[in-house]
Amino acid sequence: MKQILNQVRSEPANILKSLLALQEQFGHVPGQTVPVIAKMLGVTTAEVAGVLSYYPDLRTSAPGRHVIRVCMGESCYANGCGRVLRELQERLRADVHETTPGGRFTLDTMSCAGNCAVSPTVIIDRDLYGRVLPSQVDRILEKYT
Amino acid sequence: MATRLYLSNDTSARAAGAAALAEAWADRSDIQLIRTSSRGAFFLEPMVERDGADGRIAWFNVSPQDLPAILSGKGGTPVQTIPFLARQTRWTFANFGETEPLALDEYQARGGLSGLEAAFRLTPDAIIEELRVSQLRGRGGAAFPVWNKWKVAQQAKGERKYVVANADEGDAGTYCDRMILEGDPFRLLEGMLICARAIGAGRGYVYCRQEYPAAAATLRAAIHKADEAELLELDGEPFPIEVVEGAGSYVCGEETALLESLEGKRGVVRARPPYPAQSGLYGCPTIVSNVLTFATIPHILSRGGAWHASLGTEQSRGTIALQLGGRVKHPGLVEVPFGLSLRQVLEEFGGGMAPGSRFKAVQVGGPLGSLFPATGLDLPICYDAFAKAGAVLGHGGIVVYDHETDMVDLARHFMAFTADESCGKCTPCRIGSVRGREILERIQAGSGTMDDLRLLDDLGETMKLASLCALGGRAPYPVLTAIEHFPAEFRNKLSAVHRQS
Numbered sequence: 001m002k003q004i005l006n007q008v009r010s011e012p013a014n015i016l017k018s019l020l021a022l023q024e025q026f027g028h029v030p031g032q033t034v035p036v037i038a039k040m041l042g043v044t045t046a047e048v049a050g051v052l053s054y055y056p057d058l059r060t061s062a063p064g065r066h067v068i069r070v071c072m073g074e075s076c077y078a079n080g081c082g083r084v085l086r087e088l089q090e091r092l093r094a095d096v097h098e099t100t101p102g103g104r105f106t107l108d109t110m111s112c113a114g115n116c117a118v119s120p121t122v123i124i125d126r127d128l129y130g131r132v133l134p135s136q137v138d139r140i141l142e143k144y145t
Numbered sequence: 146m147a148t149r150l151y152l153s154n155d156t157s158a159r160a161a162g163a164a165a166l167a168e169a170w171a172d173r174s175d176i177q178l179i180r181t182s183s184r185g186a187f188f189l190e191p192m193v194e195r196d197g198a199d200g201r202i203a204w205f206n207v208s209p210q211d212l213p214a215i216l217s218g219k220g221g222t223p224v225q226t227i228p229f230l231a232r233q234t235r236w237t238f239a240n241f242g243e244t245e246p247l248a249l250d251e252y253q254a255r256g257g258l259s260g261l262e263a264a265f266r267l268t269p270d271a272i273i274e275e276l277r278v279s280q281l282r283g284r285g286g287a288a289f290p291v292w293n294k295w296k297v298a299q300q301a302k303g304e305r306k307y308v309v310a311n312a313d314e315g316d317a318g319t320y321c322d323r324m325i326l327e328g329d330p331f332r333l334l335e336g337m338l339i340c341a342r343a344i345g346a347g348r349g350y351v352y353c354r355q356e357y358p359a360a361a362a363t364l365r366a367a368i369h370k371a372d373e374a375e376l377l378e379l380d381g382e383p384f385p386i387e388v389v390e391g392a393g394s395y396v397c398g399e400e401t402a403l404l405e406s407l408e409g410k411r412g413v414v415r416a417r418p419p420y421p422a423q424s425g426l427y428g429c430p431t432i433v434s435n436v437l438t439f440a441t442i443p444h445i446l447s448r449g450g451a452w453h454a455s456l457g458t459e460q461s462r463g464t465i466a467l468q469l470g471g472r473v474k475h476p477g478l479v480e481v482p483f484g485l486s487l488r489q490v491l492e493e494f495g496g497g498m499a500p501g502s503r504f505k506a507v508q509v510g511g512p513l514g515s516l517f518p519a520t521g522l523d524l525p526i527c528y529d530a531f532a533k534a535g536a537v538l539g540h541g542g543i544v545v546y547d548h549e550t551d552m553v554d555l556a557r558h559f560m561a562f563t564a565d566e567s568c569g570k571c572t573p574c575r576i577g578s579v580r581g582r583e584i585l586e587r588i589q590a591g592s593g594t595m596d597d598l599r600l601l602d603d604l605g606e607t608m609k610l611a612s613l614c615a616l617g618g619r620a621p622y623p624v625l626t627a628i629e630h631f632p633a634e635f636r637n638k639l640s641a642v643h644r645q646s
């Protein structure tokens with residue numbers, strides 16, 4: 001942890017960058033680590049906690065092995081992202097922000113991925129799928145174990 | 146000899162199948178695959194091109210087994226005859242589909258860097274004068290004259306000055322910044338350098354949203370190349386540019402919230418004045434403009450401000466990058482001079498509705514933009530006409546909704562978005578959006594009353610007047626325009642006793 005924070009150290013301390021770097025390495029930033037991080041960065045715990053809770057992409061608990069994000073932006077909405085999301089919820093028996101038992105998938109929504117022209121969009125880990133139909137959901141999920 | 150084929154490496158082209166093509170053809174020794182940016186005709190992607198006698202020949206919606214036809218030259222269409230592209234006026238997007246994004250020599254061969262060279266021949270004042278003559282307005286939300294902002298930053302005193310490119314293109318339905326970052330990154334860097342020279346800045350940042358990983362990676366590679374070519378310096382001093390990624394907050398697209406986030410803090414909106422041009426990043430004079438604005442600047446310097454001012458309408462000069470999405474037949478990027486009507490754009494470029502769909506409404510300018518029914522389609526696309534109609538052009542995103550759209554649900558969707566994304570700094574937005582969502586949920590559940598509709602109206606007025614930034618201030622527009630243009634849908638959902646009143 002120290003090593004990572006030293007790498008991103010900048011003047012003055014950049015809390016967001018530091019938290020993102022930690023998350024990149026460990027997958028999430030547990031709440032208990034906040035005081036330690038604050039001390040190392042030379043800022044208050046309230047400041048670190050404030051940043052950690054503010055940004056939707058910062059996680060305080062570990063996600064599943066694969067994170068599925070369904071775009072809820074307007075172009076995706078118009079093209080039926082709601083149906084794709086419902087299909088995913090049924091297949092995974094998980095709601096938005098939930099992780100499937102066994103930890104295979106975490107289901108999330110997101111705002112626009114800039115892929116609107118070939119929407120609806122689903123992102124799994126780093127793979128982006130466009131023009132997704134509910135009927136394709138099964139086949140897409142198969143690729144992830 | 147291997148046949149040279151061109152295939153876009155743009156995120157949306159990849160999602161449409163370009164990635165699968167590249168994979169399927171990876172081992173073919175008879176083809177040489179050049180990964181370009183996308184022309185933005187996404188309905189035709191994946192599109193494969195090869196050189197012809199008079200320019201490129203293209204094959205549309207290609208699948209791996211189409212390769213023999215392409216290699217034998219059967220069935221291709223000359224790119225210049227594709228109506229979607231031929232009708233556009235491309236300046237900012239002129240390189241798209243033509244070049245490899247990270248080939249600096251190609252960028253230069255097609256006129257790149259001549260704007261920067263022109264800027265080096267001018268004094269900072271003369272650069273700003275050129276911008277004034279061009280009448281360029283910021284391509285983000287507020288459409289503020291660019292030269293004015295630069296002048297303020299130039300004259301402001303500060304230990305350091307910064308140039309910040311806002312690549313937090315958060316409005317749903319917009320993707321032109323993403324395309325520039327991925328497809329023509331040197332154009333952004335060139336625009337930033339010109340700005341830095343004009344205001345005397347010593348450092349640049351690109352704040353890129355986390356949702357655009359390919360854009361951030363391409364940009365970092367472009368910065369590295371530009372650095373190697375010794376382009377990142379001004380008057381003998383280094384001008385480092387760093388890419389900083391955000392963490393999923395929509396409000397960080399607002400310039401002061403963006404600066405807070407860049408400093409590593411919670412991305413909440415700062416009260417203005419002072420404006421960032423006077424006191425921005427770490428309290429120093431800072432120009433924050435979005436990617437498209439910076440990308441427009443090289444041509445203005447190389448071709449002259451008067452050239453730019455000769456395009457477009459009275460108050461909106463130059464071209465606009467429209468991004469068509471939703472239920473249109475031909476979604477994609479369209480660059481045209483300001484002034485075409487919405488109807489023209491949807492018919493001539495959008496190609497009408499997607500098969501099986503009937504038009505219901507169109508929304509311009511992202512999740513905070515107003516909705517237009519069919520009767521509103523004659524509005525010309527320019528800042529003044531939109532302002533007069535109480536609407537915003539925003540970032541030029543156009544989303545078309547069809548007959549299956551439930552307007553009550555859509556309105557709830559918008560309010561839920563605002564409630565989720567509110568930075569919490571001011572009460573009308575923080576509380577108003579949650580109340581708004583609750584009311585709409587009540588209506589949706591069938592227990593709403595006429596009073597609820599009036600309440601939404603009241604709430605909307607308060608949010609419009611008393612919010613600190615555009616998120617709260619614009620949030621009521623899509624909801625209220627939905628109620629205004631589709632009142633029956635809302636009334637039909639009210640509890641039975643209230644439907645008549």
Ligand code: SF4
Nearest residue numbers: 568570571574614617
């Ligand atoms: S309007 Fe909303 S997002 Fe903007 S400053 Fe106020 S609370 Fe924050």
Ligand code: FES
Nearest residue numbers: 071073076113116
């Ligand atoms: S609205 Fe979903 S990718 Fe843009």
